[in-house]
Amino acid sequence: MKIITIVGARPQFIKAAAVTRAIQRYNKRCPSKQKLQEILVHTGQHYDYLMDKVFFEELELPTPDYQLGVGSGPHAQQTGMMLEGIERVLEKENPGMVIVYGDTNSTLAGALAAAKLNIPVAHVEAGLRSYNRTMPEEINRVLTDQLSTFLFCPTSQAVKNLAEEGIKPGRGRVVKKVGDVMYDSILYYSKIAEKKSTILKDLGLRSPQSAIGNLQYYLATLHRAENTDNSNRLKSILRALNEIGENTPVILPLHPRTKKMMGAYRLFPGSRRIRFIEPVSYLDMVTLEKNATAILTDSGGVQKEAYWFGIPCFTLREETEWVETVKSGWNVLVGIEPKKIVREIIHLGKRRLSQKGTGIFGDGKASEKIIQVLIRGSV
Ligand code: UD1
Numbered sequence: 134m135k136i137i138t139i140v141g142a143r144p145q146f147i148k149a150a151a152v153t154r155a156i157q158r159y160n161k162r163c164p165s166k167q168k169l170q171e172i173l174v175h176t177g178q179h180y181d182y183l184m185d186k187v188f189f190e191e192l193e194l195p196t197p198d199y200q201l202g203v204g205s206g207p208h209a210q211q212t213g214m215m216l217e218g219i220e221r222v223l224e225k226e227n228p229g230m231v232i233v234y235g236d237t238n239s240t241l242a243g244a245l246a247a248a249k250l251n252i253p254v255a256h257v258e259a260g261l262r263s264y265n266r267t268m269p270e271e272i273n274r275v276l277t278d279q280l281s282t283f284l285f286c287p288t289s290q291a292v293k294n295l296a297e298e299g300i301k302p303g304r305g306r307v308v309k310k311v312g313d314v315m316y317d318s319i320l321y322y323s324k325i326a327e328k329k330s331t332i333l334k335d336l337g338l339r340s341p342q343s344a345i346g347n348l349q350y351y352l353a354t355l356h357r358a359e360n361t362d363n364s365n366r367l368k369s370i371l372r373a374l375n376e377i378g379e380n381t382p383v384i385l386p387l388h389p390r391t392k393k394m395m396g397a398y399r400l401f402p403g404s405r406r407i408r409f410i411e412p413v414s415y416l417d418m419v420t421l422e423k424n425a426t427a428i429l430t431d432s433g434g435v436q437k438e439a440y441w442f443g444i445p446c447f448t449l450r451e452e453t454e455w456v457e458t459v460k461s462g463w464n465v466l467v468g469i470e471p472k473k474i475v476r477e478i479i480h481l482g483k484r485r486l487s488q489k490g491t492g493i494f495g496d497g498k499a500s501e502k503i504i505q506v507l508i509r510g511s512v
């Protein structure tokens with residue numbers, strides 16, 4: 134079967150890497166007639182070296198067969214250009230299936246273009262909901278799930294969310310909890326990161342004598358439009374980071390959206406408490422996460438990675454799709470108010486962190502399960 138995989142944004146390279154490796158493993162052990170042919174389409178949503186190519190190199194993803202080069206722009210323009218480009222590829226290649234990941238504009242464009250051509254869509258990370266329709270990601274998720282034939286859910290909660298919207302197995306649909314492909318990736322790549330990443334030394338966070346990180350730091354990431362494209366919210370978060378950075382520095386790999394908006398609002402925190410660095414590669418990010426005192430973030434993927442590494446996480450939002458991490462006590466929704474953020478961080482040591490449940494995000498074999506379902510094509 135010919136499969137087209139659509140990617141475009143940073144987290145999608147990390148998710149697709151797990152499934153692509155599973156396809157390669159499957160192809161090695163099956164007769165040539167049954168092999169899967171994967172064609173990789175990159176929409177070009179992310180394009181800076183540190184948001185794009187570095188992941189293809191580190192994760193050993195194949196070079197995309199098609200690079201649509203859509204780039205940045207307002208939602209309708211960006212999604213519209215992707216739709217046109219993806220449709221052309223689908224008409225030429227006539228695949229048996231299209232795989233899309235997560236909740237970006239590249240996800241929705243891939244799903245919509247395929248569904249209109251009656252090509253079955255497989256949505257990896259289906260069923261996630263924040264129930265906040267002001268987020269572009271929520272719109273992308275809801276619509277992509279509606280358009281999909283195969284809905285691969287990372288958690289049981291995601292399966293429930295879909296059922297509440299009437300999306301259930303049967304009548305031509307497969308809805309299945311397979312686990313989280315990002316968990317597959319973290320298990321595989323964190324071992325490689327241990328050997329290869331030099332980021333702690335590069336940033337002076339580890340003394341030359343020490344085998345493990347020995348200087349304390351908070352790791353922060355920030356890129357959600359609701360936080361960056363609102364000067365009051367962005368200011369408030371930076372103020373909070375500045376306060377908590379008084380005794381323990383904050384390392385902040387800066388997403389280009391955040392950098393752009395800080396420039397637009399003329400926000401240039403002068404103190405040395407927040408250390409702004411360029412976006413880091415995945416192996417470096419995993420290393421920074423694993424050794425952090427705590428993580429502050431509005432990223433979806435980073436909340437889960439904090440949980441998997443057992444690092445307390447403070448989510449700079451009012452709600453999250455990853456409710457399991459909050460229920461477990463490892464993640465707290467702190468919003469954007471400096472007082473609340475500082476208070477939560479001060480009480481970090483007192484937090485009662487529950488045992489992490491097993492199997493909530495699967496067993497690290499989500500990608501294998503996805504391939505098995507796709508091969509059976511069991512609609
Ligand atoms: C997108 C996704 C978001 C995801 C995030 C992952 C949508 C609507 N949003 O947000 O769900 O969490 O990716 O990181 O799809 N830019 C650059 N260089 C790049 C990429 C972006 O400078 O390589 C700048 C541009 O100024 C651009 C801005 O970042 O306008 C935002 O990029 P965009 O892809 O529209 O959204 P993200 O914020 O990256």
Ligand code: UDP
Nearest residue numbers: 143144386412413414415418432433434435
């Ligand atoms: N990430 C990375 N370098 C960075 C910031 C994040 O490699 O500088 C990784 C992170 O470890 C996670 C993924 O990117 O695997 C999350 O992507 P992002 O936060 O951009 O998007 P989201 O998950 O919120 O959609």
